[in-house]
Amino acid sequence: MLKQPALLFALLLPLSCAPAPAADSALFQLVPPDSGVIIGLNLDQIRASSFGQSIFSQAQANMGPEMKKFIETTGFDPLRDIERILIAAPARNQKSRGLFLLRGTFDRTRFAELTIQPGMTASAYRGVQVLTMKKEGAEPMSLACFDPSLVVGGDPESVRAAIMRRDRGAVPNAALAAKAGELGAANDIWLVSRVSPAELTGEVAAGKIGGNPQMELLKSIEQVSGGLKFGSDLVLTADVTTHAATDAQNIAAALRLFIGLAASGNRNAKDAAVILQKLALQVEGNSVKLSFAMPEAEIRKSFEAAMQQALARGARPAGGAAVEIVKPRPAPTGITIYSSPKDMGVVTLPPPK
Secondary structure, eight states: OOOTHHHHHHTTOOOOSOOOOGGGGOGGGTSOTTOSEEEEEEHHHHHHSHHHHHHHHHHHHTOOHHHHHHHHHHOOOHHHHEEEEEEEEOSSOOTTOOEEEEEEOOOHHHHGGGSOOTTEEEEEETTEEEEEEOOTTSOOEEEEEEETTEEEEESHHHHHHHHHHHHHTOOOOHHHHHHHHHHHHHOSEEEEESSOHHHHHTTTTTTOOTTOHHHHHHHTEEEEEEEEEOSSEEEEEEEEEESSHHHHHHHHHHHHHHHHHHHHTTOOHHHHHHHHTTEEEEEETTEEEEEEEEEHHHHHHHHHHHHHHHHHHHOOOTTOOOOOOOOOOOOOOOEEEEOOTTTTOEEEEOOOO
C-alpha cells in the first residue's frame, strides 16, 4: 500500500513535460487492471460542503512550517489545487507497491525550480519524464507527468507499467471501472475492494488468522464497496459480500454492535436513539447492505473535539515537555448499548464493583 510521503513527493514533480494524448483523460485506463483495492477522493466536492470547508480550514490553520515553505516556493497548495485523488493498491499487503493519480492545477514554471532535490534523479521512459526519489531506509518512489494537470506516482515498476498502458491504449477492467464510476458519481469519498480486508492486513500471508475471531470474521468477506457523501447529513453506504449467508449474519451482528457502541458513547439515550433511527442494515443472502446517516453537526462536534485534544497533547511549556490535559474521570455508571430500534433494542451493562 502507498505510504504518506508519496503524496508530498508527488508535489515535487516538475510539470514541464509534453501534453499527453487525449486518451489519458480516462484515469481508469492507467489503473492496473488487477488492482485489489481502489480508493477515490473528490476533493473539489468535499471543499464545496460546509463540513469539508471546516476540515480544510482546520488543516490550513495547523499547517506546519515545512509545508508552508513548500507552498511559498512552488505556489502549489494541495488543500486548494488538487481536485481528485485516485489510489490503486494490489490485492495483497505489499507496502512498497501501488499507484496514485492526482488531478489538479499546477504552476509548471515554479515546480521546475525543484527538479534537483537530494536523492532525486530524472530520466525518460518511453518519452515521458520520470523522477525517482531514493532515500536510505525507504522504498524508491517514481513520478511521471502525463499532462499538465495529471501526476501519476508510485513504485517505479507500477509507474512504468502505467506509461505502457497509456501508450498501448489499454482497456481497464470493465466491471471494476463501472463499479468505481458508480461509487464516484454518488460519493465524495469511495472505496471498492475485490479482496478480503484480512488479505490487506498481511495476517493471512503470515498465517496468523487461526484463533483470532476478528480476523476470521474479516476473512469471511469476499468484497467490499462503499462511500461517504458530505451534506446536512454525512451518509455512509456499504455493500459487503461474504462467502456464505451465515457469514453475512455474523458481519451484520458485529456492525450493529459497533455502531450501537459508537452511538452510545458520551450521549444520552434519547440522542443515541435519534442517531440509530437513521441506520438501515439488511442481510440479503450472503450480502450485507448498510446505510447510515450522521448529522453534520454531530460529526463537526466530534471532529472539533478531536482537534482540540490533539492540540492540547501537543502543547509544550518553556521546559519542552509535552502537556496533556486530563479531565477528572466521572464515576462509572455502566454501559448502555443501543442497536437499531427495530432490532435488538437496548442492553445495559452494570458498572464494575
